[in-house]
Amino acid sequence: MKRTMTRSVIALVLALCFLLGLGYLCFRFFTENDLWASQTYNRYLSGGKGLGAAGTIYDRNGEVLAESVSGERVYSSDSSIRHGTLHTVGDGSYNISTALQTRYRSQLVGHSTVFGYGLPESLKSMSNMRVTLDADACGKVYDAFAGREGACFVYNYKTGDVMCMVSTPAYDPQNVPDNPPDGSYLNNCVSSTFTPGSIFKIVTAVAAVENIDNIDDVTFTCEGEKDFGGDVVTCLEHHGTLSLDDAFSQSCNIAFAEMATMVGADKMQDTAEKLGVTKSFNISGVKTAEGYFDVTKADANQLAWSGVGQFTDMTNPAQMAILCGAIANGGDAKLPVYIDGGLAGSAGRLMSEETASKMADIMRYTVSGHYGDNMFGGLSVGAKTGTAEVGEDKEPNGWMVGYCDDKDYPLAFAVVVEEGGYGFYSAGPIARTAMIECAEALGFEG
Numbered sequence: 001m002k003r004t005m006t007r008s009v010i011a012l013v014l015a016l017c018f019l020l021g022l023g024y025l026c027f028r029f030f031t032e033n034d035l036w037a038s039q040t041y042n043r044y045l046s047g048g049k050g051l052g053a054a055g056t057i058y059d060r061n062g063e064v065l066a067e068s069v070s071g072e073r074v075y076s077s078d079s080s081i082r083h084g085t086l087h088t089v090g091d092g093s094y095n096i097s098t099a100l101q102t103r104y105r106s107q108l109v110g111h112s113t114v115f116g117y118g119l120p121e122s123l124k125s126m127s128n129m130r131v132t133l134d135a136d137a138c139g140k141v142y143d144a145f146a147g148r149e150g151a152c153f154v155y156n157y158k159t160g161d162v163m164c165m166v167s168t169p170a171y172d173p174q175n176v177p178d179n180p181p182d183g184s185y186l187n188n189c190v191s192s193t194f195t196p197g198s199i200f201k202i203v204t205a206v207a208a209v210e211n212i213d214n215i216d217d218v219t220f221t222c223e224g225e226k227d228f229g230g231d232v233v234t235c236l237e238h239h240g241t242l243s244l245d246d247a248f249s250q251s252c253n254i255a256f257a258e259m260a261t262m263v264g265a266d267k268m269q270d271t272a273e274k275l276g277v278t279k280s281f282n283i284s285g286v287k288t289a290e291g292y293f294d295v296t297k298a299d300a301n302q303l304a305w306s307g308v309g310q311f312t313d314m315t316n317p318a319q320m321a322i323l324c325g326a327i328a329n330g331g332d333a334k335l336p337v338y339i340d341g342g343l344a345g346s347a348g349r350l351m352s353e354e355t356a357s358k359m360a361d362i363m364r365y366t367v368s369g370h371y372g373d374n375m376f377g378g379l380s381v382g383a384k385t386g387t388a389e390v391g392e393d394k395e396p397n398g399w400m401v402g403y404c405d406d407k408d409y410p411l412a413f414a415v416v417v418e419e420g421g422y423g424f425y426s427a428g429p430i431a432r433t434a435m436i437e438c439a440e441a442l443g444f445e446g
């Protein structure tokens with residue numbers, strides 16, 4: 001009798017241990033399932049360094065960017081497209097943390113927590129992905145960088161669709177080099193910030209429009225340099241007397257240093273934050289790098305330089321495209337999205353409709369009156385260039401940001417070329433290629 005009791009207790013304890021163990025295993029199976037599934041030693045994933053059975057990634061036109069053929073990962077046959085879409089698609093190394101093949105590798109290999117790899121055929125299509133990018137545009141833009149480093153981001157400010165997202169330096173995902181170039185794991189469009197230089201005059205102009213009474217009647221005088229707080233701010237030209245519109249289109253530093261001073265540090269700070277300069281945006285699940293603007297402790301000279309995009313100012317390319325898109329869209333900012341079918345949310349109202357309309361006029365005047373519409377193949381573009389001093393004997397960063405105000409081609413863009421020199425000559429031709437290619441993808445015939 002006693003022996004039976006002891007046996008029962010032992011059996012009960014063993015059963016309990018078994019159930020607890022099973023429960024723990026189940027718990028880990030469901031919580032860490034995706035992690036286990038995508039380990040490189042998993043035999044289902046052998047070949048192509050773990051992506052040999054992964055689904056296909058298509059561009060907006062159904063062009064294949066990456067697919068699996070006989071257990072090997074095969075990328076676009078076009079070298080420029082492979083380089084130009086590297087930071088969106090990724091490679092087999094998983095070193096580009098923001099790329100689709102890194103972030104969604106378990107989804108791409110069709111792994112399901114319930115079915116494991118025995119996913120029913122009817123659900124297999126889930127392992128394919130489609131992005132909103134135009135592969136040809138990305139390839140041509142990659143070529144236009146011609147080995148220089150930087151970023152080019154173009155998106156539809158009505159739908160949110162990102163059409164071009166190119167970051168350089170890049171490498172070939174089909175033949176990953178042993179030592180990829182420094183900085184090539186970073187998607188500069190979303191993950192980097194750069195000194196803005198004169199493209200920041202967009203922010204200062206918004207602050208001036210919203211805070212200086214009768215701004216259209218105010219004039220600024222430029223004699224090449226001017227004292228602010230005991231030290232000079234310099235300009236590249238002697239612009240003479242200028243209105244806001246002319247100061248913007250001719251990019252006069254003195255006028256914008258003056259505007260920042262008139263607006264004051266508090267309202268400059270408020271405006272930069274309200275326009276999203278210091279904010280992070282969620283683009284298809286990737287958070288953009290926050291820019292930087294802080295004049296809370298700036299002296300008079302630093303505040304003046306902050307208004308022309310120097311001092312400690314930093315901006316992110318995607319964020320600048322969102323700001324330009326908001327100007328074109330009556331002040332309302334659409335959040336960019338590049339995974340097709342994703343919901344493009346709102347990035348909020350960045351400015352009033354009146355301010356947006358005034359800014360659109362100034363930016364449009366800058367292109368039609370100064371650069372000429374030929375620059376964009378006849379597209380109706382509003383833009384601002386920037387040439388940002390970065391010090392240490394380096395060439396300045398070249399920028400161009402803007403938008404197309406045609407309802408058939410509602411595209412906003414930001415291009416930066418690191419150490420590219422003058423924005424008009426370095427970023428300008430890349431912006432032209434990107435805007436014409438993306439507009440053509442929407443039906444534009446230049």
Ligand SMILES: [Zn+2]
Pocket residue numbers: 222223224235236237238239240251252253254255
């Ligand atoms: Zn000037």
